[in-house]
Amino acid sequence: TDLRPLDILSEVVPAGALARGVRVFQVQGLRGFQLAASRPRALGFPASRLFIHCDRFPEEFSIIVTLRVLGVPAKRNEYIFTLMAEESPGVLVGLRLAPDRLHFLFWSPERAGGCQSRVTFPNVSLSDGQWHTLVLAVSGQSFSLTVDCSIPKDVVVETPFPASLSVRRASFYLGNRQRRKGVFTGLLRQLVLLPGADATPRICTAMNFKVATLSVPTILQDVPVRPVSNEVLKYPYETDTKVTVGSRPRCTKREKAQFWFNASQRGLYRCNGSAWVSVLEVKHRLDYVEEYQNLVTNSETMGIEVFTIPKVGLFAATANRITLPGSAIYKWTDGKFVPYQNIPTYQAQSWKYFTIGKKIFLAVANFEQNERGQEFSVIYKWSRRKAKFITYQRITTHSARDWEAFVIEGEAFLAVVNHRKGNNHNIDSVIYRWNPRTGLFETNQTIPTSGAYDWEFFTIGPYSFLAVANTFNGTSTKIYSHIYIWLSGSFQLFQSILTFGAADWEVFRVGDRVFLAVANSHSYDSGMPAPSNFYAINSSIYELNITAQMFVKFQDLLTYSALDWEFFSVGDDSFLVVANSFDGFTFSVNSVIYRWQGYEGFVAAHRLPTVGCRDWEAFHTAEGSYLLYSSAREPLSKVLKLKTT
Numbered sequence: 239t240d241l242r243p244l245d246i247l248s249e250v251v252p253a254g255a256l257a258r259g260v261r262v263f264q265v266q267g268l269r270g271f272q273l274a275a276s277r278p279r280a281l282g283f284p285a286s287r288l289f290i291h292c293d294r295f296p297e298e299f300s301i302i303v304t305l306r307v308l309g310v311p312a313k314r315n316e317y318i319f320t321l322m323a324e325e326s327p328g329v330l331v332g333l334r335l336a337p338d339r340l341h342f343l344f345w346s347p348e349r350a351g352g353c354q355s356r357v358t359f360p361n362v363s364l365s366d367g368q369w370h371t372l373v374l375a376v377s378g379q380s381f382s383l384t385v386d387c388s389i390p391k392d393v394v395v396e397t398p399f400p401a402s403l404s405v406r407r408a409s410f411y412l413g414n415r416q417r418r419k420g421v422f423t424g425l426l427r428q429l430v431l432l433p434g435a436d437a438t439p440r441i442c443t444a445m446n447f448k449v450a451t452l453s454v455p456t457i458l459q460d461v462p463v464r465p466v467s468n469e470v471l472k473y474p475y476e477t478d479t480k481v482t483v484g485s486r487p488r489c490t491k492r493e494k495a496q497f498w499f500n501a502s503q504r505g506l507y508r509c510n511g512s513a514w515v516s517v518l519e520v521k522h523r524l525d526y527v528e529e530y531q532n533l534v535t536n537s538e539t540m541g542i543e544v545f546t547i548p549k550v551g552l553f554a555a556t557a558n559r560i561t562l563p564g565s566a567i568y569k570w571t572d573g574k575f576v577p578y579q580n581i582p583t584y585q586a587q588s589w590k591y592f593t594i595g596k597k598i599f600l601a602v603a604n605f606e607q608n609e610r611g612q613e614f615s616v617i618y619k620w621s622r623r624k625a626k627f628i629t630y631q632r633i634t635t636h637s638a639r640d641w642e643a644f645v646i647e648g649e650a651f652l653a654v655v656n657h658r659k660g661n662n663h664n665i666d667s668v669i670y671r672w673n674p675r676t677g678l679f680e681t682n683q684t685i686p687t688s689g690a691y692d693w694e695f696f697t698i699g700p701y702s703f704l705a706v707a708n709t710f711n712g713t714s715t716k717i718y719s720h721i722y723i724w725l726s727g728s729f730q731l732f733q734s735i736l737t738f739g740a741a742d743w744e745v746f747r748v749g750d751r752v753f754l755a756v757a758n759s760h761s762y763d764s765g766m767p768a769p770s771n772f773y774a775i776n777s778s779i780y781e782l783n784i785t786a787q788m789f790v791k792f793q794d795l796l797t798y799s800a801l802d803w804e805f806f807s808v809g810d811d812s813f814l815v816v817a818n819s820f821d822g823f824t825f826s827v828n829s830v831i832y833r834w835q836g837y838e839g840f841v842a843a844h845r846l847p848t849v850g851c852r853d854w855e856a857f858h859t860a861e862g863s864y865l866l867y868s869s870a871r872e873p874l875s876k877v878l879k880l881k882t883t
Contacts, residue, residue: 243302244288244431245453246319247271250281250412262457263425267481267499268369269458270306270425273413281412285321285405288431295321295331295403300437301374302452304428307335307364315341316422319429320415324407328354329415331403333374335422338363342374342381346397347404355397359383361837362391369427371450375436387442387450388523389833389843428454481506489514522809522882527831527844530864531877533575536563539868539875541588541640544855547598547620552859553578554866555600556875557586565589565602567627573861575877579626581618584608588853592643594650594672600627601652603638615641615654617679631678636665642693646702646724652679653704655690663689663712669704669729683728688717694743698752698782704729705754707740714763715739719756721789733788738775744803748812748834752782754789755814757800771822773799779814779840793839798827806856808863808882814840815865817851825850825871846878 251260251271259274259281273281286293303318320332320343332343342357362385364370373384379398382390412429413422430437430453441450481497489498489509498507498514507514533554541557552570564582568575585605592599598620607613615638619630637657644651650672659665667687670679689710696703702724711717719737722729739759746753760772777797780789795816802817812834818827829848832840850871857864863880 243453244433245455246288246410246412246429246431247426247458248453248455249283249287249410251455251457265306265425266369267483267497268427270304270427271412271458272425273422279411279416281414282409282416285408285410288410289405293404293406295400295405296431296433297399297401298377298434300376300432300435301333301372302428302430302432302437302441303333303372303374303426304369304451304454305364305372305422306367306369306425306427308367308424315420316424317411317413317415317420318422318426319413320411321405321408322411322416324409328352330405330408332415334420335364337365340372340383342376344399345403347400347402348397355395357381357393357395359391359393361835371428371441373436373438373441375438377436382436382438384438384442387438389835389841390438391835391838427458428452486514523811524808524813524833524843525881525883527846527865527878528881529876530879531574533568533866533875533877535868535873535875536560536566536580537873538850538870539852539873540586540870541603541853542855542866542868542875543589543591543600544857544866545591545600550625552857554855555589555591556868557588557602558583558873559585559870561585561608567600570859573859581627583616587639588641590641590643590652592650592652599630599643601641601643603641603654604635605637605639605657613637617652633670633679635668639690640692642695642704644695644702644704651682653693653695655693655706656687657689657691657709661712663710667693667706685722685729688712691741692743694745694754696745696754703732705743705745707743707756708737709739709741709759710762713765715760716763719743721754735780735789741801742803744805744814746805746812746814753779753792754782755779755803755805757803757816758797759799759801759819773820773822775799777803777816795832795840797830798822801851802853804854804856804865806863806865808880813843815846815854815856817854817867818848819851819870827851829854829867848876849874 261272262269263272316335318333321330328345329343330345334341340359340362344355346353346355375382376399379394381393384390481499483499491511493509494511496509506517508517535556537558537560539556543555546552554568554575556566558565563580565586567579569578583602587603587605590601599617601617604615614632615635617631618627621628635654636659638654639657640655642653653669656665656667666684667690669683671682673680687706688708690706691709692707694705705721708717708719715738718734719740721733723732737756738761740756741759742757744755756778758775758777761775776794777800779793781792783790797816798818798821800816801819804815806813814832816830818829821827826849828845829851830842831844833843835841850869851867852870853868855866865878868875
């Protein structure tokens with residue numbers, strides 16, 4: 239083939255007239271064919287009209303479809319197209335639409351006597367009354383479906399697409415398989431076969447990717463065919479709405495119920511008789527990630543905390559390794575983080591921002607002793623008069639790794655993770671309660687922990703939970719981390735989960751589902767043979783099972799000494815980014831952004847070069863959405879900007 243697009247729809251609509259059983263409708267400003275079920279054979283043509291020089295179907299190809307689905311009833315299948323041999327019930331090639339899934343059918347002559355093969359793409363939801371463009375790329379055993387230029391759904395099957403599929407005495411049928419049953423009931427705008435190439439790069443360039451085109455019949459194009467002199471337009475079409483595109487038109491009683499599409503803002507508006515009212519909210523989608531700012535830090539950074547002080551601005555606090563000038567606070571100014579305040583710290587591990595009433599606090603977890611041999615972490619309070627943080631309360635800690643602040647039944651709490659005391663990793667971590675009379679935090683409860691790294695507080699309905707990431711018990715990292723539930727005024731054990739050097743818990747929600755992700759850092763056991771790689775290890779995502787009243791494993795993801803998870807959203811899409819810190823050979827390891835793909839779980843979407851990545855923070859400003867990561871190996875953190883479409 240010469241890689242030219244083979245327009246199947248145009249073959250059904252010969253020049254000068256529509257085929258019987260085909261009508262043209264215009265919906266949402268675009269035209270498409272509606273097919274009648276009464277004459278399915280009339281919607282066919284010989285394959286030889288497309289395959290002029292060769293009677294073999296391409297071994298590698300793409301199929302591009304733009305369609306509008308009206309809704310496929312449960313237990314019903316509708317055919318978008320089929321290629322069928324004469325006097326044979328089998329489908330040589332075809333696309334079949336089912337509720338929430340798409341089937342690609344092909345005949346496999348290599349098997350004994352030949353047989354029908356099927357490749358299924360689950361979770362393909364098209365029945366929303368909108369236009370959608372599908373690109374199906376086929377090559378051997380690999381099948382890839384891209385819907386509206388989103389992340390492809392890839393399927394690898396045992397039976398490859400045949401290298402030599404004869405189309406001699408075969409015919410294409412539009413929207414059916416030579417029967418009235420299963421006729422496509424929606425609208426078809428584009429149906430193109432592109433031999434020898436993946437059409438995705440050619441399709442996914444238009445701003446409106448849902449209606450991106452490679453080849454569309456003339457009658458369906460946006461500019462109507464001009465009649466010759468006074469000749470009546472040969473292709474009358476029907477329309478259910480009128481959509482104006484361009485600058486804002488007037489909206490009066492005469493234009494009532496008409497629509498206007500604002501191309502620059504990608505918004506749809508309806509005239510109510512006096513004003514344009516938005517009917518379609520613009521949803522952004524993550525396109526790619528770009529480096530935005532190199533943030534030079536006082537030293538290596540173990541953790542970061544991004545927070546907003548009302549009426550003051552956006553800040554980022556870095557937990558730095560060296561004592562002087564210590565850790566730093568940066569303020570977002572003119573689209574960048576700039577130094578704002580230095581605070582002496584002692585191998586700081588993390589910061590926690592929280593408020594109690596009108597009071598604003600920032601707590602640091604110090605890992606080492608000060609010059610006097612004292613070991614404590616510090617709570618700082620924001621001074622409105624001085625416009626900076628000042629020392630408020632010192633609390634004795636033991637190699638503190640993390641603070642967590644939360645409120646239960648109107649009372650404020652602050653929990654510290656104590657990592658070790660000397661060489662003893664099996665020590666108590668402490669939960670403090672705010673005493674409004676003294677204005678100080680006081681010990682409320684101690685919980686035994688093992689080399690703990692992180693607390694994570696969350697609520698589900700009326701219940702409050704606190705999860706601890708236990709890392710090392712003195713001999714092994716293969717130990718249980720625990721989830722506690724608040725009952726009768728204290729935290730009590732709810733569930734134990736086996737972890738491997740757990741460094742972080744991250745709770746998040748997707749719709750009504752509740753998930754808990756653990757970052758496993760390494761696998762070590764003094765009593766067991768050493769693995770080939772201590773650091774290449776699965777981190778796991780757990781989902782709350784309401785019936786079982788426990789978290790059950792949902793998905794494993796391969797990570798490299800993972801130290802942090804961060805959940806964030808862009809538009810309607812949900813993402814998780816992992817801090818990969820070390821792969822056993824180098825600290826220059828890609829951290830990964832995973833995108834929520836429903837039934838498939840989280841799928842890798844972007845790989846980001848990082849050096850000793852320790853912590854991720856997502857934040858938003860009027861200018862856009864960003865990610866900030868800290869490096870525990872060099873005095874340089876990076877701000878990355880999320881570019882959306």
